[in-house]
Amino acid sequence: MPASVQEYLEEKRASFEADLFELLSIPSVSTDSTRAPEVRRCAREVARQLREAGLTKVEVMDTAGHPVVYGERLNAPGKPTVLVYGHYDVQPEDPVELWTSPPFKPTVRDGKVYARGATDDKGQFLVHVKAVQAMLASRGELPVNVKFVIEGEEEIGSRNLAPFLRQHKDLLKADMVVISDSAMFAPGIPSILYGLRGLAYFQIDLTGADSDLHSGVFGGAVPNPGFEICRLVARLKDASGRILIPGFYDKVRELEPEERAEYAALPFDEEEFRAGLNVPALDGEEGYTVLERRWARPTLEVNGMLCGFTGEGAKTVLPNKAMVKISCRLVPDQEPEEIAALVKAHIESLVPPTVRANVRALHGGKGWIAPRNHPALKAAARAIEREFGRPPVFVREGGSIPIVVDFEQILRVPGILVGFGLNDENLHAPDEHMDLGNFHRGIRTSMLLLEELAGVPAGLP
Numbered sequence: 001m002p003a004s005v006q007e008y009l010e011e012k013r014a015s016f017e018a019d020l021f022e023l024l025s026i027p028s029v030s031t032d033s034t035r036a037p038e039v040r041r042c043a044r045e046v047a048r049q050l051r052e053a054g055l056t057k058v059e060v061m062d063t064a065g066h067p068v069v070y071g072e073r074l075n076a077p078g079k080p081t082v083l084v085y086g087h088y089d090v091q092p093e094d095p096v097e098l099w100t101s102p103p104f105k106p107t108v109r110d111g112k113v114y115a116r117g118a119t120d121d122k123g124q125f126l127v128h129v130k131a132v133q134a135m136l137a138s139r140g141e142l143p144v145n146v147k148f149v150i151e152g153e154e155e156i157g158s159r160n161l162a163p164f165l166r167q168h169k170d171l172l173k174a175d176m177v178v179i180s181d182s183a184m185f186a187p188g189i190p191s192i193l194y195g196l197r198g199l200a201y202f203q204i205d206l207t208g209a210d211s212d213l214h215s216g217v218f219g220g221a222v223p224n225p226g227f228e229i230c231r232l233v234a235r236l237k238d239a240s241g242r243i244l245i246p247g248f249y250d251k252v253r254e255l256e257p258e259e260r261a262e263y264a265a266l267p268f269d270e271e272e273f274r275a276g277l278n279v280p281a282l283d284g285e286e287g288y289t290v291l292e293r294r295w296a297r298p299t300l301e302v303n304g305m306l307c308g309f310t311g312e313g314a315k316t317v318l319p320n321k322a323m324v325k326i327s328c329r330l331v332p333d334q335e336p337e338e339i340a341a342l343v344k345a346h347i348e349s350l351v352p353p354t355v356r357a358n359v360r361a362l363h364g365g366k367g368w369i370a371p372r373n374h375p376a377l378k379a380a381a382r383a384i385e386r387e388f389g390r391p392p393v394f395v396r397e398g399g400s401i402p403i404v405v406d407f408e409q410i411l412r413v414p415g416i417l418v419g420f421g422l423n424d425e426n427l428h429a430p431d432e433h434m435d436l437g438n439f440h441r442g443i444r445t446s447m448l449l450l451e452e453l454a455g456v457p458a459g460l461p
């Protein structure tokens with residue numbers, strides 16, 4: 001990085017932090033309707049900072065819920081357009097008494113800023129805004145075109161984002177989307193997140209007699225839905241952890257040998273993981289490591305059960321109802337609707353003639369995987385290596401981030417998921433914080449990323 005840029009960043013260090021603290025001092029809690037004015041005030045502050053950075057057409061755009069902040073700079077003809085996504089809304093601060101300093105009064109301790117939203121996601125999306133500001137100030141123009149979409153409903157499920165993307169498809173046309181709303185694998189070990197799991201969720205209700213019965217008078221002759229639901233659930237997986245639903249694994253994309261080698265080389269200790277959770281032993285599908293099971297294999301888990309008498313002491317009842325909630329984490333290329341149909345049909349086939357069953361698929365979402373050899377991901381890896389002095393590790397996550405699938409399906413752009421947070425920064429919990437060293441590192445990495453992405457041909461799928 002040229003000395004003039006380094007100097008600019010040094011000179012602006014305090015003012016960049018002040019801008020972050022300004023955002024962090026606004027309680028933009030999206031789930032709390034009494035705070036809607038604060039959410040909007042935060043959107044306006046984001047817009048002000050986008051303008052200050054040198055973006056144009058900056059606008060607080062209304063949706064059916066909280067607004068989206070948009071800004072762009074399109075002065076690099078022939079170069080790719082990079083869409084940056086982030087969210088300015090935050091989780092509620094409760095329980096507020098567990099915070100060391102007030103959640104909306106950003107406080108620096110030990111080089112970390114403590115405030116709700118510090119790492120999720122104000123501190124993370126802002127690195128890209130500041131990178132744009134620094135590049136424009138120190139070299140006059142950006143090496144690529146950029147568009148920013150900063151939403152205010154991520155913490156409540158982004159329900160208006162997909163409609164927004166559909167409605168503004170032309171405005172948002174881009175070649176890739178950069179998202180910083182995740183963590184590095186470990187301190188000093190930067191990572192690129194290239195895979196997420198999907199979901200299929202079910203509720204099963206079994207019913208026997210018209211009401212609960214005396215287990216002495218009727219037991220032994222009348223069906224027990226509680227027992228039948230246990231038997232049914234037990235038949236869904238075998239002892240080796242394999243899911244016994246016909247067709248379930250048909251579209252599962254197998255791990256490549258290269259991926260397995262990479263996961264095995266990560267600094268992850270299964271015994272430490274077990275001890276940290278305080279379980280007597282780990283569980284899972286035979287033939288796969290813990291990281292493989294969590295990142296790249298589908299699951300079937302019981303999420304909840306309800307049946308009969310659960311109060312103190314004994315009550316000799318023969319329940320007439322039993323309910324279980326079950327969900328499957330899905331991996332590419334499993335389709336949630338197909339899996340829902342397979343699971344439903346199989347469970348219905350297992351129901352004995354002694355009880356009535358209602359099997360419902362509640363909701364689902366698709367998994368996601370990015371092609372790791374895509375030029376945009378390779379460019380991101382180079383940018384990270386230039387800043388961190390080591391290449392990033394490629395990791396997946398066991399959870400779902402539905403907006404990544406939305407961007408891919410609606411705008412047809414590959415996602416580059418680069419996090420500058422850390423897993424122990426208490427997101428969604430008291431004392432959320434972000435390491436300010438990583439904030440400034442993120443700004444430098446983002447500048448290098450825009451530079452590297454300039455070399456990626458525009459219009460690649």
Ligand SMILES: [Zn+2]
Pocket residue numbers: 087120121154181
């Ligand atoms: Zn977030």
